[in-house]
Amino acid sequence: MNAKATKTQPSPVIDKAAFKAAVIKHLHCTLGTDENKANNHAWWKATCAAIQEQVLEGLRKTQKSHYLNDTRAVHYFSAEFLMGRLLSNNLQNFGLFDVAGGALKELGVEISDILEEEPDMALGNGGLGRLAACFIDSLATMELPAIGYGIHYEHGLFRQEIKSGAQIERPDSWRDYGNPWEICRPESIQEVSLYGYVETKYGENGRVLKEWHPGSIVKGVPWDIPVVGYEGKTVNVLRLWQSEASDYFNWDVFNAGGYVDAQRENVQAETISKVLYPNDETEAGKELRLIQQYFFCSCSLKDIIRRYKRAHGDDWSRFADQVVIQLNDTHPAISIPELMRILVDRAELGWDEAWGICTKVFAYTNHTLLPEALEKWPARMIEKILPRHLEIIYEINHRFMAEVDKKWPGDNAMKAKLSIIEEGNEKMVRMGHLSVIGSFAVNGVAEMHSRLVKSSLFPEFDELYPGKLTNVTNGITPRRWLKACNPGLSKLIDKKIGEDWPRDLDKLQGLAKFASNKTFQKQFMKVKLENKELLAEEIRKSLDIEVDVNAIFDVQIKRLHEYKRQHLALLNIMALYRRILENPDYDMHPRVFVFGAKAAPGYKLAKDIIFAINKVADKINNDPRVNNKIKVAFLPNYRVSLAEKMIPAADVSEQISTAGKEASGTGNMKLALNGAVTIGTLDGANVEIAEEVGDDNIFIFGLTVEEVNELKANGYNPHDYYYKDPEIKAVLDWLETDYFTPGKPGALVSIKQSLLDNGDPYMVLADFRAYSDAQIAVDAAYRDKERWAEMAIINTAKMGKFTSDRSIRDYVERVWKLSPCKIES
Ligand code: GPU
Structure with a gap:
């Protein structure tokens, strides 16, 4: 055998x-x-x-x-790795x-x-950081040589407390009592230069030599987290850099009598890896953030080069054969001029040879189209912190402009559009353009997103570099997001179709033929019920709210963002509440709306939405007239380990972003994999989920991207919806009263204002009626127990495509060109 x-x-x-x-x-x-x-x-x-x-x-x-084996390896550069436990x-x-x-x-x-x-190791904000964690899991599982590079933040994403309905941020201290996984590697410490000035010198044959005299040097100390593949054969590494003051530099200042300054340098150096910026999809423009980015990129590149030189000495000709670097969004884009600096100034390669290497090494993933998330740094800031890098960026741009002129002779508007430098009051460096120009491949994260990257974000780049822009649809690791978090369902699946689905998720297809089998439906829904009981217990412990496990568990878990439209869900909850108050016999299956979301501390409206959800929840949960038809539970401190409890218990998955705004989404995949049925817009990977499960097993509603654009072009006016739809008007007006905030009228008014006075930028009102109707359809569907069970099973069965193993396979074939390496014992 x-x-x-x-x-x-x-x-x-x-x-x-x-x-x-x-x-x-x-x-x-x-x-x-x-x-x-x-x-x-x-x-x-x-x-x-x-x-x-x-x-x-x-x-x-x-x-x-x-x-x-002197393997070629992928180096995944990411400012965030949201590992969890x-x-x-x-x-x-x-x-x-x-x-x-x-x-x-x-x-x-x-x-x-x-x-x-x-x-939890919460060294990330949300989807982007969690994707990086799923990818390194898949890389190890698929026995691919890979290393993750990032920052060893002392404090990860803040812990969220809810006080009187409002979010309070508390520091996260994941290492306070020691972390048993990480290994410090002082033997691989690197040094990173900052500030200072550039001296121009002339070498032999008049060659221009640039010497950067840094004003400050910091140490990067690597901490390794082993990343274990499924079946434990390959164990790769996640290498995270911690900043420390470098000894000799401070002694210089100290000896010159500047004791206080020396102390200050100390604090500054350690500040670099102190805390993760808690902004998701907003570029902060802060000096420290650029320093963080440069710090980990410089350490990582030097680490890669040290390893390469050990095998190949000073022969750079094979560097691009051995090394591929994936840039997780533009956060590590400063790596491009840093590698050029090392090759040109240090290794003394000619510009063309260095650029040839660079553009064979880097590949870039774009994760958003939102303008506020596209990183731009003031040229002055780069000049101050990284004077040599700004020169290199200008040189890259100068040569690139010549290319543009060749393609579109004399077209200055085109040059202005494509330039790495945005001219204006303040010169800005566009990190997205730098990334596209310096990489050999650029990908979006779902079919629709990649199409939009090509057609609306970078259309000219697509024309200039045919084939460079491509798609790799995101995925999630089924080891964490089904096998480990949902043991009940995993065991049921094992029994039904065998045990190799965690490696080969397409095997789940085998469940489809049992979707209409009554016995299997009962078994499947029994597991769901048990998971709901566990979550109900969590809700009781955390919020002191009793929920009925026979209710529909309707789950929306993700960062709080206007484009993700948690306030659309809230308006519908308020509308349901009103319907019940107006008609005590209003016919609906009991439903528990469960939320989990952190707001960026400086994002006022996002925090207002959290507050509103909690205030509406208080009122509804304690109103006997509701007769337990609705419960609202906002679970505080949403994080990976809480997601692992919520996802297995969900009946309904809320994926209701404005079409065109959510690049992919990955929570949508996790929920569907665990048998939740999606209510969603045609956005991001929802489109591909719908393709897989079929129209009968998903509730799609709302404007399409084309319709959103058309409505915008024709002048969208939210007041039209406010005046035409009495329920919308009533619900928005309700927010202005003190009904939900007794004695404090107007406490929730900012939401109404954003939806009316501020023009409703994410078209919540335009989609309200369609959403509300789709929710009625969900309600009706749930009452047919067998039909619902069939839908839930089909969702699990059809999620094979969304394993991160498939994403990694796509990267390997389309971008990285890597081969697995068998581990000898
Ligand atoms: N995403 Br840019 C983040 O979580 N943070 C960011 O700063 C940026 C993007 C998300 C996208 O919003 C989400 O749609 C996607 O699934 C995820 O990245 C991974 O690609």
């Missing part, structure tokens, strides 16, 4: 007794405690240490194999989850309690 063909689950590398012994050993020898004294935190750390033994063994073998995934990937659970049980400890001890 072919063992390979039948073995589907990762086979445990050690047994229960050995695992138990390892946990005890670490309690004693790593933590200095014992079985009687240990609290859950100590048990958690000891369990991590026990599995980390396996992880590090895998890491060592992987690094050795990659080195011996690692213990459960690492156990799963080694096939040790049940072994560990059993071992701990014998020691009198529940594994579920231990898992809850782990703080």
Whole structure:
């Protein structure tokens, strides 16, 4: 019998007794405690240490194999990696989850309690950062040589508290009591220069040499987080850089008598990796943020070059064969002039040779069309922090302008449009243009988004560089987002179609033929109900709200943003409430609206929307006239580990962005994979989800991109909807009263203002009626239990396309040209 063909689950590398012994050993020898004294935190750390033994063994073998095979590798540069918790995934990937659970049980400890001890690694804001985490999971699983590069933020995304309905931000301290996964690598410290000036010198044959005299030097200390692939063969690394003051520089200042200044430099250096900027899809324009970007890019490039030189010395001719760097949005775009600087100023390559290398190494992913998210840096700021880089950017642009002139001779408007430099009151450097020009491939993150990147964001670049712009639709790792977070459903699927779907998600297709099977429908919906019970318990504990598990669980989880339109959902909830108050017999299936969302601390309207949701929730949840038909639960501190509890319990997935605004979305994929039915607009990856599940198994509503543009062009006036639709008027007027905020009339008025006086930029009112009708259709559909179960099963069955393994396969084929590397034991 072919063992390979039948073995589907990762086979445990050690047994229960050995695992138990390892946990005890670490309690004693790593933590200095014992079985009687240990609290859950100590048990958690000891369990991590026990599995980390396996992880590090895998890491060592992987690094050795990659080195011996001199592999080409992808380097994923990202300012954000939203990893969440690692213990459960690492156990799963080694096939040790049940072994560990059993071992701990014998020691009198529940594994579920231990898992809850782990703080989330929240080094990201939302979708972009979580995508990076899913991608490195897939890369390791597919045995591809890869390294993630980012920033070792001391504080990740803020912890959200809700006080009297309003968001309060508290610092996140994920490492306060130590992180059992990370390994500090002082042997690979790098130095990064900042500020100062550039000296022009003349070398042999009149060659112009540029020397940057930095005003400040900081140290980058690498911390490695092992990334374990499914079945634990490849263990790649996520390398995160922490900033520290570099010793000798400060001593110079110190010796000159500037003790206070020396101290200040110290603080400054450490500030660089202090905190993640909490803005999602808004470019902050802050000096420290540019320094953060440059800091991690410079460290990472030097790290890559050190590794390359170890194998190839000073022969640069093979660099682009060995190294590909994926830029996760423009946040790491400063890497392009940094690599040019290293090649031209340091390695003394000619410009053309250096540029030839650069443009074979970089590839760029665009994640948004929103103008406020397209990074632009004042040229003056770059000049101050990175004087040499600004010169290089000008040189790149100068040569690029010549190319533009060749293609469109004498067309100055075209030059102004495509230039890296935006002229105006203040000269700005467009990082998107720099990224397109400096990369060999550019991709959007869903079919529709990539089409819009080509047709509306970069149409001229598409003409200039045919074939450079392409699509790679996003994906999610099914290991975390089904196998680990939804054990009930996973086991049911295992029984029905076998156990190899976590590696080959198209296998889920096999469930489709059972979608109308009554027995399977019952089993599937029983798991859903159990997951709803768990979430109901969470809602009770966290909010003291009782919800009925037979209600429809309607879930909207994502960053709070006007374009994502949480306020559209809110208006519909208010409309339902009004209908019930007007007609106590209003016929609807009970529904629980569950929200999770953080607002950027400086985003006033987003915070107002959170406040409004909570105030409306208070009123509805405590109004006996509602008779429990509606409950609203805003769960505070939405994060990866909370998503893992909410997603398995969802019946309905809210994906209601204004068409053309959500580049892809990935929560939409996670929810559908766990059997939630989508109510959504034709936006981002919703379009592809609809293609996969079919029109009968999704609720699509609202304006299309074309209709949005047409309506805008014809002069959209939200007042038309306000005056024509009495329910819209009533609901908006309601916001102005003190009904939801007793004694404080006007507390919710900013929402009404944005939707009327401010012109409703995201066309909430234009889509309201269509949304509300679609929700009525959802309600009707849910009442047919069998039909609903069939829809839910079809959703799970048809999500194969959205595994991040497929995204990575697309990148490998279309962009990276990588081969897997078998790990020798
Ligand atoms: N996205 Br740009 C973020 O989460 N943050 C950002 O700063 C930018 C984009 C998201 C997109 O909004 C979302 O549609 C997409 O699925 C995700 O990136 C991953 O591509």
